[in-house]
Amino acid sequence: MLSTSAFAETASLVGDPARANMLAALMDGRALTAAELAHVAGIAPQTASGHLARLTQAGLLAMERQGRHRYHRLASGAVAQMLEGIMSVAADLGGADRAKRRTATVTGPRDQAMRYARTCYDHLAGRIAVAMADGMVARGQVDLSPDGGALTDSGAVFLRGLGVELDGAGARASSRGGGRVFCRPCLDWSERRPHIAGAVGAALCQTCFARGWVRRIEGTRAVAVTPAGRLALGKAFDLWD
Amino acid sequence: MLSTSAFAETASLVGDPARANMLAALMDGRALTAAELAHVAGIAPQTASGHLARLTQAGLLAMERQGRHRYHRLASGAVAQMLEGIMSVAADLGGADRAKRRTATVTGPRDQAMRYARTCYDHLAGRIAVAMADGMVARGQVDLSPDGGALTDSGAVFLRGLGVELDGAGARASSRGGGRVFCRPCLDWSERRPHIAGAVGAALCQTCFARGWVRRIEGTRAVAVTPAGRLALGKAFDLWD
C-alpha cells in the first residue's frame, strides 16, 4: 500500500504557498530558472533553492543544467495531472471561502489575456479553448464528461483536416481496435468548464503554434491569437469572438 | 485565476499526516464516524474534530448527522480523483526515498487481502481489478491509456451481458453520438497498472456486490471474492487464479 506517509508528504510539498506558486508557474510545461521561480514565489533565491531541491528529490520536478543556469520543469504529465486535480478541487473551495475572506480576485488587464487564452501544461486553456471544445462537442466530434472523454471518428477526421498530427509521438496509439486517439477533459480554471487535454489536446496545441495561429506572450503563460489564427480557428471551430 | 492561495491551502489540507490518513481511509467511498477517523489517524478525538471541521469547511468532506453520530465521507468524486492523483505521484516518489529511508513496506497477511481485491472510492481495485481490466483490453473491449479511456461497443455488449447497468444513474449519458459510456483509467496503488474507474468502473463494482460475487471484509477496504464470484468472474474475464 506504499506507506501513507509518502502520500501526505507529496501533498505537503504542494501545500506550501511558495512551492505552490512555483508549481503553478511551471504548469505551462516550460522550464524556468531558479531565479525566475524565486521571483514568482516572492522569496529569496536561497530559499527557492531549498524548495527546488526538495521538489526535485521527491520527483515532482526535473532539472537540467545548461551553462550556469539550471532549468526546472515538471517531472511528468502525472505531476501536471495531479496539480490540475488539486486546482479543480480548490476552485470549488471558493464557495466556502468567499464568505470568510473577501477574495480580492483582482482581475487586472494582464489577467484578461490570461483568461482568454493560455497554455495548461501541454495544451491550450482559457475562454478560447473552452469555446473550441464546445464547438467540437456540439458537432459530435468529441465526448467530454467528468469521468473521461473520447475523440469520435468524425472528430479525428476534422482535426486531421486542420493538420493535427494525431498519430505523432505525442499521441499514444490506441492499444488496439479502431484507431481512436485519446483525449481527456481538463477543468478550466477561469471558465470552470472542461477543455480538451491529453494527447489530442497536446497535438492540437502544437499545431496551433506550428501554424502561427497563437504565440506566447513574453513572461507569462498567456498566449495571443494572431490574426491568421483568429481567421483559421474562427472558421474551423465556429467562434464568434 | 482564483487566488493561488486556495490552491496551496487545498494541498496543505491533504499534506498533514493525520488528515492524510483520514482521507485515505475514506477513499473507499464509505462514511466513517469522527471516532473511527481519529483512530485510523492515531490522534485524540478532539484533535480529529478540528481536522474534520476544516476539511468539511474546505469542501473536501461532507458530513451528515445521524443520532449522536456524525458520518464523514468524501464530498465528491472530484476529491477522490484528486487524492488518486496525489497517490499516483507519491508512489513514484518511492524510488528516490527507497535509498534514504528503508521503507518498511510490511506486507502483512492483512495487506495480502488488500492487494488482491479492495474498493477504491466507487470501483474495484487490486490484482483482480487489474486482471479484469487486462482481460477486457486484450479483447478490445476497452481502451485504457494514461490520458483517457473509452469503452468500445463490444465492451458495452460484454458488460451488459454480465448484468451491468451502463445506462443507470451512475453512468452519465454520452452527450450525443453513439451511446458510449465513459470510463477512466485509475492507477492501481499496489499493482502500478491501470484498472477501470469512472462510471463504467462504478457500475461494474455495483454489479459485483449485487450479484454476491464479492463482499466487504469487516473493518477494512479489502473485499473477498466469493466462490460464486470466482466462478462467474473467472469465466467472464479469463482469470486463472
Add this chain to the structure above:
DNA sequence: GCGATGCTACGGCCGCGGCCGAAGCATTCC
C-alpha cells in the same frame, strides 16, 4: 431525572519548517 457516550470549543505547550544573511562553489565574461 441521571449518567454514559459522541462530539465540539477553548487555552496553552512545543516543535517542525519556512525565511533570510553570510559564506562558499561553479560558470562565464573581459
Add this chain to the structure above:
DNA sequence: GGAATGCTTCGGCCGCGGCCGTAGCATCGC
C-alpha cells in the same frame, strides 16, 4: 587572472499549526 553572475549550503530566528487537557453541548439509555 579578476570580477560578475547563478546557484547552493549553513546557521539562527521566529511564527504558524498540530497536539492534548479540560470543559461544555447534544443525544441516547435507563
